[in-house]
Amino acid sequence: MSDRPPDAVVRSHIDTKRRLSLIWAIPLVTVLIGAWLAWKTLSERGPLITITFETAEGLQPTQSHVRHKDVDMGVVRKVSLTPDMKRVRVTVRMNREAEPLLTDKAQFWVVRPRFFAGSISGLQTLFSGSYIDLLPSASGGEEKRDFVGLENPPVLQSDVPGRTFLLKADRIGSLNLGSPIMFRDLEVGEVLGWDVGEMARSITIHAFVREPFDKYVHDNSRFWNASGVQLGIGADGVQVHLESLRAVVLGGIAFETPDDPRFTAETAQNHSFTLYHSRDAADSSTYKRNVPFVARFNVSVAGLAAGSPVTVRGLRIGQVTSVSLAYDRTLDNVVVPVRFTLEPERIALLNLPTGGDLDASMAGLVRRGMRVKLETANILTGQKQLSMDIYPDAPPAALAKDGDSYVLPVLGGGASDIATAAASLVNRLNDIPFESIGKNLDQTLAGVSTLVNDKQLGQSVADLRSTLTSTRALVEGLRQGVSTLTPRLPAMAANLETSVRNTNKLIASLDSTYGADSRFSRDVGRLMSQLSDAARSIRVLADLLSRHPEALIRGRTDQGVQ
Numbered sequence: 001m002s003d004r005p006p007d008a009v010v011r012s013h014i015d016t017k018r019r020l021s022l023i024w025a026i027p028l029v030t031v032l033i034g035a036w037l038a039w040k041t042l043s044e045r046g047p048l049i050t051i052t053f054e055t056a057e058g059l060q061p062t063q064s065h066v067r068h069k070d071v072d073m074g075v076v077r078k079v080s081l082t083p084d085m086k087r088v089r090v091t092v093r094m095n096r097e098a099e100p101l102l103t104d105k106a107q108f109w110v111v112r113p114r115f116f117a118g119s120i121s122g123l124q125t126l127f128s129g130s131y132i133d134l135l136p137s138a139s140g141g142e143e144k145r146d147f148v149g150l151e152n153p154p155v156l157q158s159d160v161p162g163r164t165f166l167l168k169a170d171r172i173g174s175l176n177l178g179s180p181i182m183f184r185d186l187e188v189g190e191v192l193g194w195d196v197g198e199m200a201r202s203i204t205i206h207a208f209v210r211e212p213f214d215k216y217v218h219d220n221s222r223f224w225n226a227s228g229v230q231l232g233i234g235a236d237g238v239q240v241h242l243e244s245l246r247a248v249v250l251g252g253i254a255f256e257t258p259d260d261p262r263f264t265a266e267t268a269q270n271h272s273f274t275l276y277h278s279r280d281a282a283d284s285s286t287y288k289r290n291v292p293f294v295a296r297f298n299v300s301v302a303g304l305a306a307g308s309p310v311t312v313r314g315l316r317i318g319q320v321t322s323v324s325l326a327y328d329r330t331l332d333n334v335v336v337p338v339r340f341t342l343e344p345e346r347i348a349l350l351n352l353p354t355g356g357d358l359d360a361s362m363a364g365l366v367r368r369g370m371r372v373k374l375e376t377a378n379i380l381t382g383q384k385q386l387s388m389d390i391y392p393d394a395p396p397a398a399l400a401k402d403g404d405s406y407v408l409p410v411l412g413g414g415a416s417d418i419a420t421a422a423a424s425l426v427n428r429l430n431d432i433p434f435e436s437i438g439k440n441l442d443q444t445l446a447g448v449s450t451l452v453n454d455k456q457l458g459q460s461v462a463d464l465r466s467t468l469t470s471t472r473a474l475v476e477g478l479r480q481g482v483s484t485l486t487p488r489l490p491a492m493a494a495n496l497e498t499s500v501r502n503t504n505k506l507i508a509s510l511d512s513t514y515g516a517d518s519r520f521s522r523d524v525g526r527l528m529s530q531l532s533d534a535a536r537s538i539r540v541l542a543d544l545l546s547r548h549p550e551a552l553i554r555g556r557t558d559q560g561v562q
Contacts, residue, residue, distance in 0.1 A: 046094035058130025103141030188213035227251035371411035
């Protein structure tokens with residue numbers, strides 16, 4: 001039953017006005033967000049570039065990125081081969097902020113684990129994957145979109161202040177990219193690379209020296225190859241010298257600037273220097289004057305080579321420049337011309353003339369006995385050197401010239417003192433009668449063998465062995481007897497001590513009873529005196545009876561002494 005009154009009327013209202021539903025806000029917002037994202041992507045998208053590499057090792061499209069100082073600069077879009085199928089073309093979409101960096105001086109390389117320039121790099125890519133690193137130029141450049149990537153990262157990967165110098169060398173030796181440059185045992189730079197000269201006759205090495213050490217490079221600075229370990233044997237024993245462990249592995253270069261007031265200005269960028277093969281060669285370069293000589297040897301010069309020292313009184317004054325063979329028509333024999341140069345500036349206060357005066361001066365020195373001879377510089381290695389000195393007793397000789405070189409006479413045919421001593425020793429060994437000594441030794445050994453194999457000697461040894469066995473048994477018996485007697489020794493010692501005390505008492509009693517001051521002693525003395533008188537009387541009686549036996553019957557007939 002309804003509570004509404006019967007006359008109530010229900011009316012409905014229909015609104016004919018249209019209204020927008022809120023459900024349409026969702027696609028509208030989606031469209032707006034999509035448009036904003038598209039605008040943002042297009043606004044931030046940079047140019048499309050291509051980079052060619054030897055291989056695409058570790059690069060993946062849409063995954064590998066381009067970075068600069070660990071900041072994302074782009075992403076790899078495509079990896080394909082070049083039309084000639086020899087290289088790999090990598091297409092990269094760069095960010096807009098990277099567009100100013102894309103110049104003709106920009107460098108790209110793939111970062112992956114590698115050992116380069118003496119260090120291990122790219123280990124983080126074991127987990128994150130390989131990526132392309134970008135090194136822009138600090139001095140700008142022209143816009144570029146096609147690049148050739150580096151197979152190895154550049155030695156200098158940042159804007160390090162400093163200067164690059166050019167070092168001229170005949171050969172590169174053990175130098176590598178990143179080889180250290182040392183100054184007074186400090187690592188002040190590294191090798192950036194090198195250029196091969198015309199027909200490979202020379203090599204130009206690009207050496208970079210960082211600030212503030214580049215200000216110590218002057219026009220008179222000397223550079224030398226300091227690779228590896230240098231060993232020397234001198235008065236202080238074996239000496240080992242190395243610039244650094246890195247220089248041992250990668251090779252290295254060292255330089256030094258002499259204190260010369262004429263050279264105080266810093267050297268400009270890309271100034272050219274000579275790279276010497278050793279420090280000795282660099283030091284020798286400071287001597288400006290060289291006098292050429294040649295010496296002709298007719299004996300072996302094994303151990304002598306270019307660079308061997310030339311000494312006077314044991315001190316270096318020059319070096320050997322070449323050693324060769326030549327045929328001498330005068331001697332009808334093969335000789336060894338050894339060419340060497342002397343640096344007279346090494347001798348203090350020596351003012352050597354020039355021109356014709358030099359010829360006259362050298363001729364006078366040869367007449368006075370100036371000679372050159374071959375000596376052993378190192379007994380262990382067999383290295384040789386030339387020694388010059390004045391020998392007044394040398395055979396007469398005259399100075400000759402071979403072009404611009406002075407021909408110096410050779411002393412002793414070039415034989416070294418060591419070889420002469422060795423020959424003398426061999427001659428003495430030859431004088432020893434080894435054959436006679438061997439025969440005598442054979443006879444001695446034969447006699448020893450006969451003695452050792454003699455049967456009597458064997459029997460004697462057997463008897464000696466038996467005697468030793470018996471002696472051992474006797475010693476063992478004595479040891480057992482002594483071990484049995486040992487417990488009784490204290491009691492025996494006590495009894496012996498008691499006996500000694502009793503004997504001392506007896507001796508004291510005898511001394512008091514029969515001693516020199518006792519009554520017994522005095523009575524005995526008187527008795528002995530009386531016995532002496534009695535004996536004298538009996539002797540007299542015996543003499544009388546022997547002369548007058550009738551005295552026993554008749555008695556004494558005389559009154560005097562008979």
